[in-house]
Amino acid sequence: MINKQMYNKLNTKQNRRLLLKLYKSANTPAKMLALVLLVAAALVIMLLPNSRQLTGDFEAAFLDVGQGDSILICADDRTVLIDAGGLHGDPTVMAEQVVIPYIKSLGIEKLDLVVNTHPDNDHIGGLFAVLDDLQVDTLAMFDGYEDSRKQQQLLSLAEDENINVRSVAAGDVLEFSDNFKIEVLAPEYGDIFDDDHVNNGSLVLHISYQDFDMLTTGDLQGWEQDAAIRGLDCADIEVLQLPHHGSKNSYDEDWYAEFNPQAVIISCGIDNEYGHPGQNVVKYWQQEQVDIYRTDYQGSCRVIYKDGVLSFETAENAA
Numbered sequence: 001m002i003n004k005q006m007y008n009k010l011n012t013k014q015n016r017r018l019l020l021k022l023y024k025s026a027n028t029p030a031k032m033l034a035l036v037l038l039v040a041a042a043l044v045i046m047l048l049p050n051s052r053q054l055t056g057d058f059e060a061a062f063l064d065v066g067q068g069d070s071i072l073i074c075a076d077d078r079t080v081l082i083d084a085g086g087l088h089g090d091p092t093v094m095a096e097q098v099v100i101p102y103i104k105s106l107g108i109e110k111l112d113l114v115v116n117t118h119p120d121n122d123h124i125g126g127l128f129a130v131l132d133d134l135q136v137d138t139l140a141m142f143d144g145y146e147d148s149r150k151q152q153q154l155l156s157l158a159e160d161e162n163i164n165v166r167s168v169a170a171g172d173v174l175e176f177s178d179n180f181k182i183e184v185l186a187p188e189y190g191d192i193f194d195d196d197h198v199n200n201g202s203l204v205l206h207i208s209y210q211d212f213d214m215l216t217t218g219d220l221q222g223w224e225q226d227a228a229i230r231g232l233d234c235a236d237i238e239v240l241q242l243p244h245h246g247s248k249n250s251y252d253e254d255w256y257a258e259f260n261p262q263a264v265i266i267s268c269g270i271d272n273e274y275g276h277p278g279q280n281v282v283k284y285w286q287q288e289q290v291d292i293y294r295t296d297y298q299g300s301c302r303v304i305y306k307d308g309v310l311s312f313e314t315a316e317n318a319a
């Protein structure tokens with residue numbers, strides 16, 4: 001996708017002069033064709049969402065899918081995708097234009113696990129395109145939503161595609177290697193969430209790789225926030241995805257105070273209609289002097305853990 005920032009970056013006087021010079025020098029049809037192909041190839045490379053090689057032992061990319069969530073995690077040759085965004089009116093467009101091209105640009109041919117945190121459109125919408133287009137081993141979801149039409153649709157697509165389905169809840173641990181595992185912290189088996197409380201039923205995941213720990217929270221809200229971290233050593237969490245796109249309603253000072261992260265991540269769309277993230281949320285973490293990475297301002301954000309060192313890369317600070 002071309003955003004304004006990227007367009008401005010490409011549309012410099014120098015680049016325009018260079019193209020004009022190349023155009024004038026292409027004085028034969030063969031040279032002209034070569035030039036067209038060259039420019040097309042350059043555009044494809046530049047416009048892919050920051051495609052590049054994986055460089056960390058562990059990488060988690062919080063992808064800029066507008067208003068929604070999508071996180072790709074790669075470690076020890078295993079790949080996990082958590083949600084795939086989903087805009088109103090066009091639920092699969094961000095999966096088709098951002099998530100899937102990003103995965104393919106890394107040369108990844110198979111997703112070991114796809115997780116849907118809960119069946120709201122901005123999380124589940126893009127997964128239909130992902131299951132359609134990519135090879136997926138296992139789909140994991142929580143089975144406790146009263147109205148689960150979307151979930152049922154995704155499950156039947158998984159069946160059509162011969163994808164394994166796993167129902168998960170608190171206490172389940174998914175081990176990918178000696179280093180890399182995902183523990184489900186919430187909801188509990190047997191919990192039921194009605195239409196008005198689907199967010200509370202978000203899967204909360206403690207993702208660990210060697211000594212690195214990260215928490216993803218979906219749209220976790222309300223009383224479930226406390227339950228989700230009971231028993232978790234919150235001080236160990238280096239990267240915390242703030243619940244529910246950092247909404248003002250998810251603000252909970254006592255809950256935040258349990259953590260001492262190096263960075264918090266907010267997945268939300270620029271100028272979104274919900275006003276995410278809340279001013280109160282941003283202010284809290286600024287006052288705590290914790291780095292805030294926002295997909296609306298900084299684009300996709302990569303969390304990279306390599307040789308015991310944690311670093312962050314955004315579309316903004318990428319070379």
Ligand SMILES: [Zn+2]
Nearest residue numbers: 068120122219
């Ligand atoms: Zn959401």
